[in-house]
Amino acid sequence: MEMTGFMLRRTLAILLTIAALVLQAPRPAAAETVFPPGLRVGLTVPGDLKISTRFPGFEDADRKVAITILDMPIAALEGLERSAFAKTQTEVQDLKREAFPFENGVGVLVSGVATENGAKVHKWFLIASSATGAVPDLAALVSVQVPDDALNVYSEAVVRAALRSVTFRPTPLTEQLGLLPFKLKDMAGFRVLTVMPSGGVILIDGDSDDITSNPYVIVSIGRGAPESGDRGRFAADLLSQAPLRNLQIQGSEPQRISNGPGHEIRAKAESVNGKPVKLVQWVRFGGSGFVRIVGVSSEARWDDLFNRFRAVRDGVEPRG
Incomplete structure (x- = not known):
């Protein structure tokens, strides 16, 4: 019995040591949230998207992929919704609307396909807001457009993952x-x-x-x-x-x-x-x-x- 107790204590000590080593081992870094300069809205950027020098957001100029971000006071939320819905009604086919959870809450996601200059372009519009907490006065419209021939890099799953990562920060x-x-x-x-x-x-x-x-x-x-x-x-x-x-x-x-x-x-x-x-x-x-x-x-x-x-x-x- 004494030997059994000793073996149990020894085994437990080994397991605790292994657990400590596992906890101390370096882990893969979490994907970094990128905020365009001056904006309170950021996200984990997929593919080859870089901060745009032409508009607030990100772009992959070679593939003509863009994520644009409107960062406004929450009083503008209703206007953003009207604007986004009116635009999608006239320009986008196969329209879908859904509640969409993201890093800081739940927004509304509108998606569909448009035709621009004879080519198919896939579009997503996330309307998100924050009325309390560290960012108490924010309405955001995050728009994504991906040409059909760029879907191999920016698939729907990739875009949705990026939109789920949308994060707010206090005014920089x-x-x-x-x-x-x-x-x-x-x-x-x-x-x-x-x-x-x-x-x-x-x-x-x-x-x-x-x-x-x-x-x-x-x-x-x-x-x-x-x-x-x-x-x-x-x-x-x-x-x-x-x-x-x-x-x-x-x-x-x-x-x-x-x-x-x-x-x-x-x-x-x-x-x-x-x-x-x-x-x-x-x-x-x-x-x-x-x-x-x-x-x-x-x-x-x-x-x-x-x-x-x-x-x-x-x-x-x-x-x-």
């Missing part, structure tokens, strides 16, 4: 800043609130994201090159579009900004919640477009904030 602000047509060399203590798809950024002061209660700066670009005598009116028209009430311009003058022609307007207004604010707008003109910087603060903090607004302005540089 650093990446998004890198996509802007300008650099922010000095944020003067402000932090990034959001990067706008139109090529702008909102900076805010304080821990809260409420721009009705905290000072903020908007830096954006636009098209337009008015003559020197018309720049004041042009700048005033831009400011009139701001989401503020009872705007009263207190000063308007041409001004050199970063060694280029510009215009400054100072004004008073009320925020959307009725609180009095002061603001400054600088427009720097160049070529066929302009850079616009708007700083907004409560009246009580204006004297402290103005120099910080100006520091942000002076730190805006074109991206070379």
